[in-house]
Amino acid sequence: MMRMLTFVLAMVLALPAWSVEPDEMLDDPVLEERARDISKGLRCLVCRNENIDESNADLARDLRILLRELLLRQQLMKMEDLALTALEGSGQATDRAAVEEVLTVVRETLSSREQRLDYVWRAALEGLGENRRLAEDLAQQANGLIDVKAGNAEVVGFIVDRYGEFVLLKPTMKGANLILWIAAPVMLITALGVVFFYIRRRASEEPEPDLDPEEQARLKEILGS
C-alpha cells in the first residue's frame, strides 16, 4: 500500500511540462519557427540561466504560449488588412463573399477572449469549409508581408514591457549596458596597442649578453648534456 502510494505520488510529481510541448506549437510552420527563434532569446524568469524554449517551468510554458499568441495576432491583423484591401479593389461577387467570410472569421478570432488563441483559430479554420484554402493563402501572404525583424521586435517589446528587461538573454545596448557591449572591442584595441609598442621596442632593443658562466654551468647540469 505504502509502495503504491509512493508510486502514485511519484507520477503526480512528474507532471511539470518538458520544454516546448507539441500542444503549444503553432500549425503555421513559418510562425512556429519565428516563435522558436524568439524563445531562445528569452529567459525563464524563475530558472537559473535557462531560456524559455528549454525550460520545464510552468512560467516558461506560459511565456511560450503568450509569445505564440502575439505572433498569431500579428499575422491575423495583417490578414485583416489584406482582406480589406482585397474588398476595396472590387473583385467578382463570388470572391467577395469568400473574402468577407474569411474577414469575419479573422475578426472574430482577434476579438476572442479564449485562453488559447491558436485553438480558436484552428477551430475557425476548420469551420470555414471550402474557404479554408483562401484563409491559408491569406495567412501565407501575410507571412510574406510581415517584416520578421520588426515583427519579432514588437513581440519581444511587448514581453519586455510586461516582465522587465531581465527577460532578455541578450541585453539591450541602451544606457549602462553599452559598457558591456563595447568592453570587448575596447579591451582588444587597448591590448593590441600596448602589444604593438612592446613588440616595436623589443624589436629595436640591443640583445643582452647571454647567460653568465654560473648560469651556463647550471643550465648544462639541468639539460644533462
Added chain:
Amino acid sequence: MTTELGHFALVLALMVAIVQTVMPLVGAHRRNAAWMNVAEPAAVVQFLLVGVSFAALVWAFISSDFSLRLVTLNSHSLKPLFYKITGVWANHEGSVLLWVLILTAFGAGVAVFGRNLPPTLRARVLGIQGLIGVAFIGYSLFTSNPFLRLARPPMDGEGMNPLLQDVGLALHPPFLYLGYVGLSVSFSFAIAALLEGRVDAAWARWVRPWTLAAWVFLSFGIGLGSWWAYYELGWGGFWFWDPVENSSFMPWLFAVALLHSAIVVEKREALKSWTILLAILAFGFSLMGAFLVRSGVLTSVHAFANDPARGVALLLILLFFVGGALTLYSFRAHVLQAKGVFGVVSRESALVFNNVLLAVSALVVFVGTMWPLAAELFTGRKVSVGPPFFDAAFTPFGLLIVALLPIGTLLPWKRATLKRAIQPLWGVLVLAISLGALAYAIQTGNSALGPIGLVLAAWLIGGSAIDLWQKTGRGGLASKLGRMARLPRADWGRIIAHAGLGVMIMAMTSLMAWETEDIRVAYIGEPYPLGPYEITLNGVEQGEGVNYFTTIADISISRDGEEVARLFPEKRVYPAAGMPTTEAAIATNPFRDLYVVVGDAQDDGGWTIRSYIKPMANWIWGGMIIMALGGIISLTDRRYRVAGGAVRKTPKAQGVPAE
C-alpha cells in the same frame, strides 16, 4: 570514532600547513637550510593528514552514518555504493574538503618531484603552497566543517539531488578541482619567482608541466560537465554560457595563455613578467570561480546575503591572494628583465597575439558573467546576460585565434618573413575554402555557420599536418618518417592539440548548423519520419529502479526499412528528492547521434517524443579528448624527465658526460 579521527587530522593538517608556510619562507629569506628543509616533509605530512580526514568522511558516507549532519543532508541508505562515495563531494562541505585534498596532493607532488629545484625557490614555492593550504583548511574548518554531528540522528538521509546521481557528473568535480588547484602550483611558482627576483628558462621549464597537467585536468573536467549536460538535460545542448560554466572556462583560457607564454620564457627569455602575471591571473580566476559558484552570489545577490559567512570568507581568500600577489607583482616585476630580442614578425610575436586574444576573450567572458551583478549593484537594473551575448562577443576572438594559429606555428623564432612562413599553407587554405563552399552548396538553408566551421576546422587540421610535415625536414619520405618518429613529444603534443581544437570546432558548428529536430505526440505503432529515418514507438512501460520510479519508452529507428537502433529513453522520478529527470537514449555512430527523449503521456493515449539527429555530436568531446591527449603527450616530453634524472645521477655537475 573515525569521524573524530578525521576531524582531528584536519585540525592537525592546519597546524602543519602553518608550519609549512612560516618556516620555509623565513628560512629562504635568511638562507637557513634547516628551516627551508622543513618544507618537504611538511608538505607530505599535510597531504597524508588531509588524506586521513577525507578517508574518514568517505567512510561516514559509505557506512551511512546519519549522526553526521552532512551525510544526513546528502545521502540515503538506498543509494548505490558508487553514488554514496561520489556523494561526498556533491555538496559544499565535502567538495571543499576534496579541494583541500587535491591542493595538498599537488603540494606533496611539488615536494617530491621538485628535488632538483634550487633550494630557496623550492622552499618558497612550498611555503606559498602551504599558505594556500592554511587558507582553505581554515575555510573548511571554520565555515564549512564536514564533520559536524547531529544530536538526534534520523533513521534515514534526505538523499542527493537526482540530477547529480550520474557517472559523468560524479567525476566532473574531481577533475575540475584537479585543474583549478593545479593552477595553484603555477601561482606558487610565480610568487616564489617574484620573491626570488628571478625568472629564467629553467623556471619556465619547471612551471610548465604543472600548468600543463592542470590544464589537461581542467579540460577533462569541463568536457565531462558538458557531456553530462548533453545527455542529461534532455535537449542535447553542450554549452550554455552559464555562470558556473564560465567560472571554469575563464581559468581554462588563462591556463592556455600561460602555457603558450611560458614557452616564450623557456625558449627565448622574453615575456617574463607577463607570464608571471598570467600565472597569478589563472589561479586568481580559479579562486574567483570557486567564489562565484560557492557563494551563490550569481544566482541572486539576496541568496548571498542570506548566508554571507561562506561567501565573504571566500571573497577574503580571493582578495588576499590576488591582491597580495598583484601588489608584490607591482613592486617586483621590474626586476625581471627580458633578454630575448625578437622581430615584429616572429613566433614570439605570434605567441604574444595568441596571449592577447586569449586573455581579452577571458576578460570578455568575465565582464559578461559579472555584468548582471554590477548592473544591479550600481544602476539597480536587473538584466540578464545569456548565450546570445556570449555568442556574439566571444565568437570573433575564437575566429581570430583559429585564423592565426596555423601561421603562428610555422613562424620561426626571432625574425621571420610572413610570405615564406605562409607559403606551405596556401594549399590548406584553398582546400579549406573549397570544402566550406561545397558544404554551403549542398546544405539546405542558408546558414553560414556550418560552412565557416568547416573552413576553420580544415584550416586547423590541415595546418597541423603541414606543421608536422615541416618539422620533418627536407629529405625524402623515408627520412621524413624517420624524423617523425624522433620528433620531440612536445612537438607531437602541439600538433595533436591544435588538430583536436579543429575537430572540436568542426563538431560544434556541424551540430549547431545541421541538427534535425522533431517534437510531436507519437502513438504506439504509428511510425513517423525524422530526416532519412523512420521512428516507431513500440510501447511504454513503468518500472522501478533502486531508488527511483521510471517510465521507459521502447522506440525503434529504421532507415530504408532496416532497423538501425532500438532505444529506451526514460523519465525518472526520485521520490526521496521528488524530482523528475530525463534519461535521453542516444544511438551513436561516428557521423551522428540519434537522440530520443520521452515526455509526458497525452490524454488521447499518445506520448510526447522529442527526437533529434545531431551530426558529429561525439566529436565535440572527441576533439576535447584529442586536445587533452596532446597535453598529456607533451607532458611526457624528454626535457621534463631528463632534468630530474640528470641531476640525480650527477649531484655536483661539472663537465657532465653525455648520456
